[in-house]
Amino acid sequence: MLRAILRHFISRLREYWRIANWLAYPALALCWAQVAFQFFSNMLPRFEHISAAGMRVADKPCLSPECDFSVFWPAGYLARAGAVEKIYDPALFLAFRQALFMPAVDPMSWYYPPPTLLAVMPVSFLPFESGFWVWNLCLTALAAALLRLAALPWLVIAAALASPAALWNLQLGQFGAVAGAPLVGGLLLADRAGGRSGGMLALLVIKPQAALLAPVALLSGRHWRAFFACAVFVLTILAISTVLLGWPVWRDYLTEGLAVSRSFINRPLDESGAAPFGVSVFWMLRSLGAGLPAAYAGQAVAAVIAAILVWRVWRPGAAAPMARMAVTIFLALLATPYGYTDDMVAWSVALAALAQGRGWRIDLLDVLFWLWPAIGPEIFLKTGFLFTPLLASAAVLRFWPWADAQDRHHG
Numbered sequence: 001m002l003r004a005i006l007r008h009f010i011s012r013l014r015e016y017w018r019i020a021n022w023l024a025y026p027a028l029a030l031c032w033a034q035v036a037f038q039f040f041s042n043m044l045p046r047f048e049h050i051s052a053a054g055m056r057v058a059d060k061p062c063l064s065p066e067c068d069f070s071v072f073w074p075a076g077y078l079a080r081a082g083a084v085e086k087i088y089d090p091a092l093f094l095a096f097r098q099a100l101f102m103p104a105v106d107p108m109s110w111y112y113p114p115p116t117l118l119a120v121m122p123v124s125f126l127p128f129e130s131g132f133w134v135w136n137l138c139l140t141a142l143a144a145a146l147l148r149l150a151a152l153p154w155l156v157i158a159a160a161l162a163s164p165a166a167l168w169n170l171q172l173g174q175f176g177a178v179a180g181a182p183l184v185g186g187l188l189l190a191d192r193a194g195g196r197s198g199g200m201l202a203l204l205v206i207k208p209q210a211a212l213l214a215p216v217a218l219l220s221g222r223h224w225r226a227f228f229a230c231a232v233f234v235l236t237i238l239a240i241s242t243v244l245l246g247w248p249v250w251r252d253y254l255t256e257g258l259a260v261s262r263s264f265i266n267r268p269l270d271e272s273g274a275a276p277f278g279v280s281v282f283w284m285l286r287s288l289g290a291g292l293p294a295a296y297a298g299q300a301v302a303a304v305i306a307a308i309l310v311w312r313v314w315r316p317g318a319a320a321p322m323a324r325m326a327v328t329i330f331l332a333l334l335a336t337p338y339g340y341t342d343d344m345v346a347w348s349v350a351l352a353a354l355a356q357g358r359g360w361r362i363d364l365l366d367v368l369f370w371l372w373p374a375i376g377p378e379i380f381l382k383t384g385f386l387f388t389p390l391l392a393s394a395a396v397l398r399f400w401p402w403a404d405a406q407d408r409h410h411g
Contacts, residue, residue: 021363028367032164035374039167046132061171064106066132069173073131074100075110076124079117084245087117088252090260100128111261114249115241116206119175136170143181146200147349150185156352163348165341165373168277172342179207180346183332184353186214186230187325190223198229205237209336210343212303213310217328220314265338266292274340276377279388282337287386299337302389306331309396319401322357326350326399333392341373341388347395348373354399369395 042060064070074097075087086092090109097105123135140161147157160166161177169176186201201218204211218227242250269275269286278284282299290298310331313324329350333339351369355362368375369391376388 024362024364024367027364028362028370031367031371031374035164035167035371036162039171042171046129062106064108065101065128067172067174068108069132069135070097070101070105071108071110072120072135072173073124073128075112075117076120076122079245080121080124084117084249085252088249088256088260090256109260109264111257111264113205113208113257114245114253115237116175117245117249118237118241119206132173135173139175139178140170143177143345146178146181146185149196150188150200152184152188152349152353153356156349156356159352160345160349163345163352163373164371165344165348168373169342169345174342175207176342176345179204179210179343180349183210183214183346184325184329184349186226187217187328188321190218190221190226191321194223194225195229197223197226198231199233201226201230202233202237205234207343209338210332210346212335213306213328213332216307216310217314217324220311221316261338276380277340277342278386279333279339279341279344279376279392280337281334281389284386284389287380287384296337303335306335313401322353323399323401326354327396327401330392330395330399334389334396341376344373347392351395365394365398 045060046066061067066073074093078084078087078093078096086096087110093110094105094107097108123131123138126134144157144161147160148154166177182200182203186197186199186204189197189200197218201211201214204214214230215227217223218230265282269278269283275283275287280299281302282295285295285298310328313319313327318324319327329346333344333347348370351366355366372388372391376386376391380386
């Protein structure tokens, strides 16, 4: 009797879910339009200052001139001027930015690895304001080219580069798109173009936390050519950065740079204006009140589990390339202690590619996944809790290859 009641209840829930999914596209269109409206509201006023001689400090949404670009441009300028020692010294770097902008500038520091300076040096030849637009345009074009090189359809690329995560990344002037694209492309090309795959993954030397699971995937899948090509390209990039910037840059990065990075990660969430945009297990546990030892232990467990799952899904014959790429992208968010919603562009590419593979049939859960980079920070502001790792776990469970196979069997 009880079993019959449960079966009837589950059957009714499935029926209600199918009916509710008729709202998927209207809900997606409405919410995505709102995200786009906010994007243009923040970005269009910046056009007025492209030719201005001065540099503003108050600039939506960061209350800092062009957001994170106000760190990238000065770092590129100092590196080009041979003053690398000022970049990793928080006090000297802040003093330079205050002189460049004004004393009220947001006190952000530089703690990226030295090869990242190679990326920001060229844009520092341009005036600051116009440089922001050229920077965004070039990184978006590069991301599109890398995704196309991985044979993704243009519609998938367009959807991903206009996703909520990508639009937020553009407002910041961050690396999210140009870090997400080589991760997706490198994973997709591992089977058929090992050299190209390794070259793409090597680009993540500018944001290595995004590539923590890539070596696990390549080793498990026995993609030796991609693995060794990646190693060679990484060593080449490191060598070039050392020759151009000087070996002391590594001393500065390994001492002051990493110290600044640790202090930034470890500070209480209520002291970080970026807290609502965090996506890691570490910060989720901190939002629940966990101390540093417990949060680091939880993050370590999550990273180990993520690595084990990636190892399993990348074993030869275990999954189709698109499915294992997507699952690896989702697990990557659980593996790193440092990540923000602007790092979820790869997440958006994976979701768009999966939707394209289903003939663009989506449901409300797909809509939630897609919009989460915009929704998650708002939920944190209202609840004080970071839900993103739970959502990433849900995406892993939903798109795990055995689940897809089971759906096909029952379909």
